[in-house]
Amino acid sequence: MSENIKTYEAEGIKVYWEPNICEHAAECVKGLPSVFNTQKRPWISPENATAEKIMEVIDRCPSRALTYEQK
Ligand code: SF4
Numbered sequence: 001m002s003e004n005i006k007t008y009e010a011e012g013i014k015v016y017w018e019p020n021i022c023e024h025a026a027e028c029v030k031g032l033p034s035v036f037n038t039q040k041r042p043w044i045s046p047e048n049a050t051a052e053k054i055m056e057v058i059d060r061c062p063s064r065a066l067t068y069e070q071k
Helices: 027-031 051-058
Strands: 006-010 013-017 066-070
Touching: 013 051, 027 051, 051 066
Parallel strands: none
Antiparallel strands: 006 013, 013 066
16 A cells, blocks of 8 residues: 555544545546545545445445455
């Protein structure tokens, strides 16, 4: 993992995002707009969905810029 990884935490999950490898494919934004919203800062709000749903959407990230850890 690079040093440039950003982390976003909520109940049950820790989300990691690596901007350098994000392809902006928007799978995350389309899959779960309540959590992944590029208009907001921070743009990831993991408290807005269940950990299960977030993991499901992160698994679709084509570049693996998004990863997670269950807490
Ligand atoms: S799905 Fe992955 S590659 Fe696509 S915008 Fe989201 S973080 Fe970036």
